[in-house]
Amino acid sequence: MGHEAMSRSILVISRAAVGPRMASPGIRAYQIAGALARALPGARVTLARPAGQEAVAPPEPTVRIVDYRSNAELVRLAARHDVAIARNFPPHFIPLMGRTLLAFDGYTPLLIEWLEMAERDFVRWRRVWTASNRWYVNLQLTMADYIFCADERQRDHWIGMLVALALLPSEVYERDPSVRSLVGVVPFGVPAKPLAPNGPAMRGVVPGIGAQDRILLWHGTVTDWNDPVTAIEAVHRLGKRRSDLRLVFMGVDHPDYAFGPNAGKLREAIARARELGVEGRSVFFLPGWVPYDAIDSYLAEADAGICLGYETVESRFAFRTRYVDAFRARVPLVCTRGDVLAERVERDPLGVAVPERDVEAVMAAIERVLDDADFVAECRRNLAAIAEELSWDRVIAPLAEFCARGRTNAAPLGKRRRDAVVRAGVYYLLKKLNRSAPPR
Numbered sequence: 001m002g003h004e005a006m007s008r009s010i011l012v013i014s015r016a017a018v019g020p021r022m023a024s025p026g027i028r029a030y031q032i033a034g035a036l037a038r039a040l041p042g043a044r045v046t047l048a049r050p051a052g053q054e055a056v057a058p059p060e061p062t063v064r065i066v067d068y069r070s071n072a073e074l075v076r077l078a079a080r081h082d083v084a085i086a087r088n089f090p091p092h093f094i095p096l097m098g099r100t101l102l103a104f105d106g107y108t109p110l111l112i113e114w115l116e117m118a119e120r121d122f123v124r125w126r127r128v129w130t131a132s133n134r135w136y137v138n139l140q141l142t143m144a145d146y147i148f149c150a151d152e153r154q155r156d157h158w159i160g161m162l163v164a165l166a167l168l169p170s171e172v173y174e175r176d177p178s179v180r181s182l183v184g185v186v187p188f189g190v191p192a193k194p195l196a197p198n199g200p201a202m203r204g205v206v207p208g209i210g211a212q213d214r215i216l217l218w219h220g221t222v223t224d225w226n227d228p229v230t231a232i233e234a235v236h237r238l239g240k241r242r243s244d245l246r247l248v249f250m251g252v253d254h255p256d257y258a259f260g261p262n263a264g265k266l267r268e269a270i271a272r273a274r275e276l277g278v279e280g281r282s283v284f285f286l287p288g289w290v291p292y293d294a295i296d297s298y299l300a301e302a303d304a305g306i307c308l309g310y311e312t313v314e315s316r317f318a319f320r321t322r323y324v325d326a327f328r329a330r331v332p333l334v335c336t337r338g339d340v341l342a343e344r345v346e347r348d349p350l351g352v353a354v355p356e357r358d359v360e361a362v363m364a365a366i367e368r369v370l371d372d373a374d375f376v377a378e379c380r381r382n383l384a385a386i387a388e389e390l391s392w393d394r395v396i397a398p399l400a401e402f403c404a405r406g407r408t409n410a411a412p413l414g415k416r417r418r419d420a421v422v423r424a425g426v427y428y429l430l431k432k433l434n435r436s437a438p439p440r
Contacts, residue, residue, distance in 0.1 A: 009044040010036055010403055011078050011100075013086035017255040018049035018065070019056045021289045023221065024321040025087055026255070028107065028188060032085065034059025035189070035396035040404060048077060083403050088136070089143055091424035097143055098413045103402060104144035106158050107188060109317040111137045116224045116314055125434055132430035138165055139423040142416050145408035148186040148399050150319035151340045157317050158183050165419075167411045181409040184398035188321040189390050190328040197300035198293075202248060208280050209246050214370050217302035217331070218249045220322035221266070225315070227308040227336065227357065228269035232276065232283055234362035239282045245366070246282055247306070250298055251289040299329035304351070304369040311338040311356045328387045332369040332379040334362060348382040349375075 014029035016022065022030065026049070033047040037060040047058070051067035058065050068074045071092040078084040078093065078100050085103040088110070093102065114133045141147065142165065147158050159179060162168040172182065202209050209215065216235065222228050228249070235247040252266060273279040290298060305326040309315055315338035323341045326333055333351030335342045346353035352365035368375060388394075410416065 007042050007044070008040070008083060008403055008406060009081040010040070010046070011081040011084045012036070012045065012047050013074065013078070013084060013089075014047065014049045015087055016050075017053055018047065019053040019255075020291045020293070021255045022292055023255055023289075024188065027292065028105070028321070029085075029087070030056075030059050031189060031191070031392050032105075032186075032396065032399070033063045035392040036400055036403065037063050038393060039396055039400035043403065046077075046081065048074060082406065085399070088140055091139065091420075091427065093143060094417070094420045094424060097417055097420065101145040101402075101406070101408060102143050103146040103148065103399065104140050105149075105186075106140075106147050106154065107150040107186070107319060107321075109154065109157060109314065110140075112314045112317060113225070116312075128430050129434045132427055132434060135423050135427040135430060137161075139420060139427060141165060141167055142420045142423055145410050146182060146184070146399075146402045148184045148402075150187045151185060153340050154317055154319065155183055155185055167416070169411055172409055172411055176409055179409075180398070181402075181405075184402065186399050187390055187395045188319060188324050189392035189395045190324055190387055192391050192393060195296045195300055195329050197297040199297060200301070201294065201297035202246075202301050206248070206284060206286070208284065209248070212244060213246045214244050214303045215301055216245065216247045216334075216366060216370075217298065217305050217326075218247065218307060219299070219302075219305055219325055220250065220307075221252070221254045222249065222264070222269060224264045225309050225312065225318075226265050227310060228265055229272050230357055230359055230362055231306055231308050232269060232273050232278065233359045234366060235282050236276045236278050237359065238363055238366060239278065245370075246284065248298075248302075249283075249285045252285050252287060253289050255289050295325065296329070299325060299331060302326075302329065302331050304334060304366070305331045306334040306362075306366070307336075308334075308354075308362065309336045309338070309356070311336065315339045315342075324390060327383050327390065330380045330383040330387070332376055332383070334365040334369055344386065348386070350379055350382050350386065 012029050012033040014026050016025035018026040018030050033045050037045040046064045046066055048066050048068050051069045071090040075092045078096055081100055083101045087105045089102060111133055141161055149155055149158055203211050235245055238245055270285060273283045307322055318339040320339055320341050333345050335345055335353055336356050337353045342353045345351045351369055354361040354365050
């Protein structure tokens, strides 16, 4: 790469918490900043996070971490960089189009996740709220100079949306029929360093979990598209014939306040565990949120991981980031079929994939990943290989190449600017309508 490419200034924006306690959006921004600093050693990489959080060490010594307090402040910061990278850009970024290259991180199917959340209390008029989200996502694609996502299936999703929005005109296609220069794949990665547990985390620490117990770890939060109740039912039934099984939900207080014990599926799960009398006996909901630098201690004590959901459109395009840590820890998984990583779990194998809502299948899967020694050994060998494949330093290559290239293959700027203004206007109008609607 030339000197100009190496000396670029890159801003990685996190719209979520980045600190001692963070969930997958913050972790991804944090790790992307570090991986870009290593891939482009001459570049000046800055990580921007919402203000008001505890101090955290940078992912690399050369990465500068700054706080922002408003969208206006964020725009001023981005204007001083060659490239800005974010999971979503507020409409305030429209004036930067053509000045700062905007890279949209589409590693989650935002609109589909929001469809799953449409029953939440803050949604007044569901159709209006959903429509505003659609215009917001369309705005992201319109502003983007580059789009990157987690896998090839998601890439098909985003390319299809570009076609529908007339953002893939003939001149773009002719310059690059593969469209890789516009839509790339950057999976959620894993750190290259080996697992580094730092003392006991659950056995002998959490009351009710003993030294000889077998731990089934639900790693991460419980979202609106998860199915924790089926996992609890399976553990409850297995408990009638074995007393060593412990299902642990690793943290219930999401650092971005998106999910928590007082809403959605997690509230339902806690209620069901109490109804069955298994809370604190074979099912444990750990309070708070595990610090990022302590996660390895929990993964090291897990005999197997579990994450259940539903076979929906959301799962079709999901890339379950919580699976990736399990891959690094070489922990066999029990998961629901439907997403791309679940297909690998079943095919390689990396554990057992089960049909949705099937308690008997989950019970059989749990016992296999705990008791079938030959199968577990095979899973661990395969997990080691996929963890190497998903190293951050390996998966960052397409995004690093875009940052170094310093130019876009997106649709003509003039058309995108006009479309962005219209889409932002409709988004604001629909957002205002939802806020003015009477409470349910």
